[in-house]
Amino acid sequence: xxxxxxxxxxxxxxxxxTCLLSEMPQGEAFRIVEIRGGPGLQRxxxxxxxxxxxxxxxxxxxxxxxxxxxxxxxxDTRVALGRGIANKIIVEPVRNxx
Amino acid sequence: MNDNKPxxxxxxxPNCGKSTLFNAIAGFKAQTSNFPGTTVTHAHSEVLWxxxxxxxxxxxxxxxxxxxxxxxxxxxxxxxxEKPDLIVNVVDASLLCRSLELTVELLELExxxxxxxxxMDLAEKKGMSIEAEELEKKLGVPVIKSIAVRGLGTTxxxxxxxxxxxxxxxxxALKFSPEVEKRIKKLQDLLPEDFPVVANKRFTAIKAxxxxxxxxxxxxxxxxxxxxxxxxQIRQEISALREFPAYEVIAAERHHLALKIFEECCRVRHxxxxxAEKFDNLIMHPVFGLxxxxxxxxxxxxxxxxxxxxxxxxxxxxxxxxxxxxxxRFGQSLLAELLSGLVQGIGGGVAIVFPYFIPLxxxxxxxxxxxxxARAAFLLDTFMHYIGLHGKSVPLFILGFGCNVPAIMATRxxxxxxxxxxxxxxxxxxxxxxxxxxxxxxxxxxxGPWWAVxxxxxxxxxxxxxxxxxxxxxxxxxxxxxLEIPSLKWPAFKNIMKKTYFNLAExxxxxxxxxxxxxxxxxxxxxxxxxxxxxxxxxxFVSGLLGLPQSLGVTLVFGFLRKELSLLMxxxxxxxxxxxxxxxxxxxxLLIFVVFVNFFIPCLSTxxxxxxxxxxxxxxxxxLLNLSVAVVVSLLIRLAALIF
Ligand SMILES: Nc1nc2c(ncn2[C@@H]2O[C@H](COP(=O)(O)OP(=O)(O)OP(=O)(O)O)[C@@H](O)[C@H]2O)c(=O)[nH]1
Ligand SMILES: [Mg+2]
Numbered sequence: 001x002x003x004x005x006x007x008x009x010x011x012x013x014x015x016x017x018t019c020l021l022s023e024m025p026q027g028e029a030f031r032i033v034e035i036r037g038g039p040g041l042q043r044x045x046x047x048x049x050x051x052x053x054x055x056x057x058x059x060x061x062x063x064x065x066x067x068x069x070x071x072x073x074x075x076d077t078r079v080a081l082g083r084g085i086a087n088k089i090i091v092e093p094v095r096n097x098x
Numbered sequence: 099m100n101d102n103k104p105x106x107x108x109x110x111x112p113n114c115g116k117s118t119l120f121n122a123i124a125g126f127k128a129q130t131s132n133f134p135g136t137t138v139t140h141a142h143s144e145v146l147w148x149x150x151x152x153x154x155x156x157x158x159x160x161x162x163x164x165x166x167x168x169x170x171x172x173x174x175x176x177x178x179x180e181k182p183d184l185i186v187n188v189v190d191a192s193l194l195c196r197s198l199e200l201t202v203e204l205l206e207l208e209x210x211x212x213x214x215x216x217x218m219d220l221a222e223k224k225g226m227s228i229e230a231e232e233l234e235k236k237l238g239v240p241v242i243k244s245i246a247v248r249g250l251g252t253t254x255x256x257x258x259x260x261x262x263x264x265x266x267x268x269x270x271a272l273k274f275s276p277e278v279e280k281r282i283k284k285l286q287d288l289l290p291e292d293f294p295v296v297a298n299k300r301f302t303a304i305k306a307x308x309x310x311x312x313x314x315x316x317x318x319x320x321x322x323x324x325x326x327x328x329x330x331q332i333r334q335e336i337s338a339l340r341e342f343p344a345y346e347v348i349a350a351e352r353h354h355l356a357l358k359i360f361e362e363c364c365r366v367r368h369x370x371x372x373x374a375e376k377f378d379n380l381i382m383h384p385v386f387g388l389x390x391x392x393x394x395x396x397x398x399x400x401x402x403x404x405x406x407x408x409x410x411x412x413x414x415x416x417x418x419x420x421x422x423x424x425x426x427r428f429g430q431s432l433l434a435e436l437l438s439g440l441v442q443g444i445g446g447g448v449a450i451v452f453p454y455f456i457p458l459x460x461x462x463x464x465x466x467x468x469x470x471x472a473r474a475a476f477l478l479d480t481f482m483h484y485i486g487l488h489g490k491s492v493p494l495f496i497l498g499f500g501c502n503v504p505a506i507m508a509t510r511x512x513x514x515x516x517x518x519x520x521x522x523x524x525x526x527x528x529x530x531x532x533x534x535x536x537x538x539x540x541x542x543x544x545x546g547p548w549w550a551v552x553x554x555x556x557x558x559x560x561x562x563x564x565x566x567x568x569x570x571x572x573x574x575x576x577x578x579x580x581l582e583i584p585s586l587k588w589p590a591f592k593n594i595m596k597k598t599y600f601n602l603a604e605x606x607x608x609x610x611x612x613x614x615x616x617x618x619x620x621x622x623x624x625x626x627x628x629x630x631x632x633x634x635x636x637x638x639f640v641s642g643l644l645g646l647p648q649s650l651g652v653t654l655v656f657g658f659l660r661k662e663l664s665l666l667m668x669x670x671x672x673x674x675x676x677x678x679x680x681x682x683x684x685x686x687x688l689l690i691f692v693v694f695v696n697f698f699i700p701c702l703s704t705x706x707x708x709x710x711x712x713x714x715x716x717x718x719x720x721x722l723l724n725l726s727v728a729v730v731v732s733l734l735i736r737l738a739a740l741i742f
Contacts, residue, residue, distance in 0.1 A: 044580060047162040047349075048582065049199060074195070
């Protein structure tokens, strides 16, 4: 399920179509490619169990462009993320053969 | 090391049930709720187990040993400086995979340790079957299953504690991949003689690599430029291994270890979508969720009023009778005055405060334990952005409806000092249980329920306006919402009863004596005609500015001690009983009185906690802010009354 080679995000991101977490359609699994933003944000998300390579699903959104409800399938946790933060997480769709 | 009273600390990620487990062992002492970040400070208790005394310490939850929030730092102080004899790592078994990352990090300390798999009931519901023996083998520490809300697993835990301490079993840290481990070893050997070692050298080296600004860093690195170069060099080497920052490499290593252990020790049967999950999606739905939110809060206050007001009317009667009897028996003597003050204080507590206070506590308990607070934060985040805050403040405001004091303590969960400051300044405007009593007892009971609804609405409006103003003064961009949403849980009836009892006991112990003492004091003052003097002094303000009867001056001042005190003393001061209140006050005056008492100053305990948490300046600012808002709003009401 987890290959280290996939983690080398920057290389992979050139091939696969990536998008921002905030642009993810609901209910489909995506993989974290990169977390932008300062080390402060990265560390916080790491501590919450959001690592490169983890699978995410968008569970819902709050009204009026509110925060996103994101489920981490790899660690099975749910976190509410504000839009600003969701815009800093780059994801890619999970291909079917995985 | 403390030989006669071993110190056992509970460490774990937020909301895994540490405090519930602590309470199950030590008796109800720590607040619990289904919201990550309930405990913000430590709680100690001495426990006697099989003839031996242990000190157990409940700590705030922390996601990792690199803290981000003020309350997480408490954990580090306890773990590093006070060197516990044993760490009990409490784990939410239903979130085993993620939680194991902290477990792996704790093992790096190589302190004696026990892992408790709590919430086994939820894990089973999720279709997880965890093999404790296998996990024990992998981690090298005892693993115990528990369901803290039902008190299951505490005996096994304490037996294991005894065993581990007796046999002085220490675990071994789990190894990372060889290429990373090699660099850690290298740094470990480079650590200068006088480097402050925490726990052990490997752990110290890892933390030096990971930390962005280790406290040691600043002082130490400045004096050891050579070591600093070496550290940077190793960080770069590690970073080069995976092409991302060194701290992330280390975190990924732990993540891999956790995933591997999880996959080897836990099987997940394909869980069916539970009814709870569907319900959860419904209450977090963008449209329906908001509707539900309004319904819940409106329903809550409606229920409190519906239960409270008949109860109040019914409970008031005997006390009125007693008061009358005292007056008949003793006439106008000092004794009579004091006795009726006493009766007023005791009766007020029983008849006016309890009928509203107890239902409010019960419903708050329900709200907290179900996990709704985090959902409210999620739903209201956008609206909070309009007033310059974000969703994480919502649960704090909701807590404030119970009592402002714990709400202000809980602001420690806010990462940014600026958000914290604004939230602390706003919480005193939330009508707590005491003020809800006043609003329901005066406004709803005498003027009608719709007036009370309007009052709450107006109150929220005041907070929104203030927040917008404050957030313009204290400019700073907030980092945005990051909040774990805990699973919905069935509130355990026993737990809510215990919580309510705990809070009620607190009221009886601290607040009620103030109510009684205040009432008696007022009787004494009025007997000596001293209250007249104070009223005369305050008259320009009370009657001139606010347009209230002069005799309410003292009453308002005493509201600083406890807000309910103003309510009780009001009848005393005006010399009327409850039912006849509107014969001496008109509608406008009643409203102004309620507004003023509600806003004019944070009560004594609230002010004390603001002082303690945020310092003297903020406390002073809070007083000024409240006072000015109270005056402005009161004047607005006078103005409105003039116009209409
Ligand atoms: N179903 C279930 N619920 C539990 C169990 N243990 C605790 N809870 C509930 O989980 C919630 C969180 O418990 P707390 O004891 O407050 O958690 P904590 O670890 O102290 O949380 P923080 O102080 O925020 O770090 C509460 O609502 C408890 O009633 C359990 O074994 N099973
Ligand atoms: Mg706790």
